[in-house]
Amino acid sequence: xxxxxxxxxxxxxxxxxxxxxxxxxxxxxxxxxxxxxxxxxxxxxxxxxxxxxxxxxxxxxxxxxxxxxxxxxxxxxxxxxxxxxxxxxxxxxxxxxxxxxxxxxxxxxxxxxxxxxxxxxxxxxxxxxxxxxxxxxxxxxxxxxxxxxxxxxxxxxxxxxxxxxxxxxxxxxxxxxxxxxxxxxxxxxxxxxxxxxxxxxxxxxxxxxxxxxxxxxxxxxxxxxxxxxxxxxxxxxxxxxxxxxxxxxxxxxxxxxxxxxxxxxxxxxxxxxxxxxxxxxxxxxxxxxxxxxxxxxxxxxxxxxxxxxxxxxxxxxxxxxxxxxxxxxxxxxxxxxxxxx
Amino acid sequence: xxxxxxxxxxxxxxxxxxxxxxxxxxxxxxxxxxxxxxxxxxxxxxxxxxxxxxxxxxxxxxxxxxxxxxxxxxxxxxxxxxxxxxxxxxxxxxxxxxxxxxxxxxxxxxxxxxxxxxxxxxxxxxxxxxxxxxxxxxxxxxxxxxxxxxxxxxxxxxxxxxxxxxxxxxxxxxxxxxxxxxxxxxxxxxxxxxxxxxxxxxxxxxxxxxxxxxxxxxxxxxxxxxxxxxxxxxxxxxxxxxxxxxxxxxxxxxxxxxxxxxxxxxxxxxxxxxxxxxxxxxxxxxxxxxxxxxxxxxxxxxxxxxxx
Numbered sequence: 001x002x003x004x005x006x007x008x009x010x011x012x013x014x015x016x017x018x019x020x021x022x023x024x025x026x027x028x029x030x031x032x033x034x035x036x037x038x039x040x041x042x043x044x045x046x047x048x049x050x051x052x053x054x055x056x057x058x059x060x061x062x063x064x065x066x067x068x069x070x071x072x073x074x075x076x077x078x079x080x081x082x083x084x085x086x087x088x089x090x091x092x093x094x095x096x097x098x099x100x101x102x103x104x105x106x107x108x109x110x111x112x113x114x115x116x117x118x119x120x121x122x123x124x125x126x127x128x129x130x131x132x133x134x135x136x137x138x139x140x141x142x143x144x145x146x147x148x149x150x151x152x153x154x155x156x157x158x159x160x161x162x163x164x165x166x167x168x169x170x171x172x173x174x175x176x177x178x179x180x181x182x183x184x185x186x187x188x189x190x191x192x193x194x195x196x197x198x199x200x201x202x203x204x205x206x207x208x209x210x211x212x213x214x215x216x217x218x219x220x221x222x223x224x225x226x227x228x229x230x231x232x233x234x235x236x237x238x239x240x241x242x243x244x245x246x247x248x249x250x251x252x253x254x255x256x257x258x259x260x261x262x263x264x265x266x267x268x269x270x271x272x273x274x275x276x277x278x279x280x281x282x283x284x285x286x287x288x289x290x291x292x293x294x295x296x297x298x299x300x301x302x303x304x305x306x307x308x309x310x311x312x313x314x315x316x317x318x319x320x321x322x323x324x325x326x327x328x329x330x331x332x333x334x335x336x337x338x339x340x341x
Numbered sequence: 342x343x344x345x346x347x348x349x350x351x352x353x354x355x356x357x358x359x360x361x362x363x364x365x366x367x368x369x370x371x372x373x374x375x376x377x378x379x380x381x382x383x384x385x386x387x388x389x390x391x392x393x394x395x396x397x398x399x400x401x402x403x404x405x406x407x408x409x410x411x412x413x414x415x416x417x418x419x420x421x422x423x424x425x426x427x428x429x430x431x432x433x434x435x436x437x438x439x440x441x442x443x444x445x446x447x448x449x450x451x452x453x454x455x456x457x458x459x460x461x462x463x464x465x466x467x468x469x470x471x472x473x474x475x476x477x478x479x480x481x482x483x484x485x486x487x488x489x490x491x492x493x494x495x496x497x498x499x500x501x502x503x504x505x506x507x508x509x510x511x512x513x514x515x516x517x518x519x520x521x522x523x524x525x526x527x528x529x530x531x532x533x534x535x536x537x538x539x540x541x542x543x544x545x546x547x548x549x550x551x552x553x554x555x556x557x558x559x560x561x562x563x564x565x566x567x568x569x570x571x572x573x574x575x576x577x578x579x580x581x582x583x584x585x586x587x588x589x590x591x592x593x594x595x596x597x598x599x600x601x602x603x604x605x606x607x608x609x610x611x612x613x614x615x616x617x618x619x620x621x622x623x624x625x626x627x628x629x630x631x632x633x634x635x636x637x638x639x640x641x642x643x644x645x646x647x648x649x
Binding site: 177180181182183184185186187188189190192193194196197269273276277280281282283296300303304307310311314317318321322325326329 | 352353355356357359360363364367370477478480481482483485486489490492493497580583584587588591592603606607614618621622625626629
């Protein structure tokens, strides 16, 4: 307090001139009027963790699309003579990318031993496939699964929750009893059983996750719409003769969009995790398809001799999960500053 | 209250019955054969085996038998493990899984509360950011990645603890830590938010006014109240622990239920898959039910059966 006072005393009284107040000035709006999204973006920009996460996600997305082209190698091409090479990048030898690995207690340069001239940035796996290309191929598939599962969850959840809350009464009662019964189902076991019956593949995994995944979203939307539907602006729209469809899609859903997007953002990492989990216990994607989960599973088998095969895909999946979680946290704060702690 | 419990129990039973039915029909669709070396068996041998296990009966008959037996606690016999009854297989594997799950739950809760409380007390300081960073990592790192790395570095590289199996308390340390990571992270985040929530409450001001020490206020008044809503995440946490045990038991070769389930899937051991599924579901449904009831008991402000 005392310091503050000192600071004020530095300023001369003459430096200040009182503003003359008049009616026009009082009505003037100083700042530009911002809509909801601009406002949220302004707040999000201030959140360093969220912005860094957003950049990491963008970089990973770009790499997952164009990464394989950078190395120029195919993710599925096998080359047994160049199998199990540790990562090597010219200029990054100090960071461990030196093509060396410990075998039988000795450090060996595998590139020299196998007479390989070129560098594999992330090394190769047990079939001599380029890990760099496989990682980005896998990241793309994992991201695709996460995004698709999240989007389908959202569509079903919003429709179900919206209808249930909007119509209320008996419709709501029946629909909520169904939800109550479904929430008792351990989703993991359902997912595993579902995948066992159908051929394991990208779409089976997405579908399996959607079966119970939409419930959370539907509950959220129902809660929000129940809160909104008796507010004045809805009544006004109804008085003006808006149809149910228009009310739901033009008035109610846009007002819950913030909450929906936040939930969507939290769904993506959990879907990526589930895919990796399924692939890790061996019932997810099948070889030769690459996803972060299958790569981690492959790497785990070679863990004792070639830890890089596990460590590199693990780092990517952790980066992806941390970034999505932090971005979702940031979005929650940006959309709803009251939630910030 | 009584009506509410009854209602919840009914829903639980319906859910369980639906899962049982669903599992049964899914198993019927499952590709592959339950017999080892089916190629080597003659047509009549397969016929005999099918007769013996009742696989030749029409679907409705098998379904009725299955439900009837299930109600008597008979989950059939394993096709693979020398005709062992499934119930017996499950019973002998509950021990390690329950121990692992409980240890992880206790460890995770304690560390999580500590992290959350410290973060809330030192709100917006390095300590707060540090402990929240730990919890974000804990939520984001898949348990199996963490377990594999822990196993490699602690077990294989530095040989500090046993790499696998379930023989002594030392063997349980690594699996417990791996499994507790997610619990720690979610509890820490939750407790921090709730602690910040109760900071401004009147009873905290009162405690301060009557001259209680900082520690007494935090542990006697704030943490206790902050922990009430934490009961709600016990349900999701149980689900997460179940998920965790599948991979962690596989990685550390723990002879538990998760390992049994994963193995029976790879072996097409139908009756074991069905049995473990039902068992897991029953446990899950019961825990969710208990959590909901507990919530009302711990905090009388919450009226059960609310929205009607």
